[in-house]
Amino acid sequence: MLRIEKYKDMITANQAVAIAVVRAKPKVISAYPICPQTEIVEDLSSYIAKGELKAEFVRVEGEHSAMTVCAAAEGTGVRTFTATASQGLAFMHEVVHSTGGMRLPVVMFIGNRTLMSPGGIWPEFADSMAERDACWLQIYVENNQEAFDMIIQAYRIGEDSRVLLPVMVCGEGYVLTHTSEAVEILSQEEVDDFLPAYDPPHAYLDTERPVAQGLIVPPEYHNEAKFQMHQAMMNAKDVIKEINEDFSNRFGRSYGGLIDTYQMEDAERALVVMGATTGTARTIVDDLRAEGEKVGLVKLRFFRPFPVEDIREALRNVKAVGVFDRSLSYGSFGQVYTEVRNAMYGERKPIINLIAGLGGRDIREVDIRFMFEKIKEIETIEAIETIDPIIFVNTRR
């Protein structure tokens, strides 16, 4: 039996996510197996079978239907959950966009995995990055505790009437999904109190008061609908911070909001990092600090909405910036780099893009050290236009 009190356990991110979902009490869950998130689906069907979660579990014939079932159920006024990865997310793509545009606060966990081709089942952010324009909030977690906590927070954020948008909680496959860490599981009572039962104040499918959802909208009304989608995304910035604070006050864990920083107070060089690699990078920052190097980290948590103001503020006083990307837009740059450099518009600072860990290649301590060396190399360059900004770390040529 799943314990209902608060407890600590050594569990994988998959297990932590499944328990967080039980605590959040969705009414409809629909999913399809795909590595590396499959364990979540297995765990949830087992929790439902044992009566530990009262929900409809729809064992669909593909991810396209999994997202469809969740979106339609959410549109009927109930809380929902699904999880997927890689090709599964790509297969969902058109429905992912619909769900965002229809303002349906579905919560989905992504066990980040590379997208074919070349094929592979190992971690990379290519899958969720390909959904960045779908009007979903995207949060990238560092560890299993954050995965648990952010599933709970995701429902509060997405269902907030100032936001009303779906949320993707993204965590790297295997590195998180299959690695056990100590996770504090909040009690059912604590979660119920933080995240009350879903009672949507807005329109949903109900024969007592007919509404239409997802209609064809001609050009006369289209700009306005999309302007509102953008506004909702921008509103989410404050809501995320507000909910982070509430969570922190109740449970003692603050994640900083849209970004988190590490050793940035007097830092001269910064690495913008995301996901599980943040853990390794923290260690290297400690080591380099011990060697007298003034380095720091900016952990990008939310990629959508993109924290332009927070990034500018965090990087204001550094001399040089490196941006880590675990995926890239071929012919351009890593997706995070593009956003960070864009956020820094008007600031004449050297910024380089450090691509690493593609298709699951290990990001070793030596690679993070190499990144900081590269950032140091550009620190004094004044003609920033002359910098070749894209560096493939630990890559044979």
Place this chain on the structure above:
Amino acid sequence: MKLEELPDEGAYTPGGKSCAGCMAANIAINVMRILGKNTIVSVPPSCMSVFGGTFPNINWDVPYFHMQFSNTASTVTGISRALKAQGKDDVVVLGMAGDGGSADMGLQTLSGAAHRNENILYICYNNQAYENTGIQASSVSPYGAWSTTTPVTGEFTGNEYMPKDLPRILIAHDAQYVATASTSHIQDFINKVEKAKNMKGFRYIEILSVCTPGWRTESHLGPQLAKESVESGYWLLVEFENGELKLNHEPKFIGLEDFLKKQGRFKHISEGQIDEMKKHIKRRYQTYKNLMINNENNNV
């Protein structure tokens, strides 16, 4: 319900934007006269979503959900499961899609929903082509028919394939209720929709839907063509319920040439092609007859 008892007003309101003589609109009107207001409907991108649900106008006087082209069966599954979770078990959840959205792109989700015996009513209005995008052949387009992707020029003589038999695919799922209907045989139509309304579980009805511009025919000919399609055996009226298969109307196998002659999409058709079509019609009829061997009382 007898035809005379059918209410004049239904939950699909008048004043649509369909083409003149559109039988899909006729189907929607009559289906909603039978189903009434305790219904939730989902229509995929199709003719019906364009003429019946473009913001800010909508003909459906019931909750309406518009999703992708390929996932109507999964959409209504999500609605139905959410209603179940809310303890609402008396609402009819209707998916209404065309043949392209059902037999081609939507087949995977339709198969999944049938297999799981989802509590949904799925109505396919089969107008035998992608009419909404401008008359392109689908996998249920008739053999020999012209369309914008099965041109008639030189060696090309229209659609080279026989149509897929979607009801039989659903019967192969041992689906709970599978039926075909025609707007011309309205009492049979009413019986089937009403029966499906009052059942739980997966229900599928495929209705032949004459598309006057797509079939290259005159706008008043819809009802006439529907009738001739049944009499000629071109369209069979069947019903599969709890494992029992019934032929609701014995075709006379007459008048196929007259039926084809009224449609510009068959203007070019050769005698050889008509013979092939006749063979196909007979073979399909016999296939259904053969399936009836499985009936408990073996009433072949």
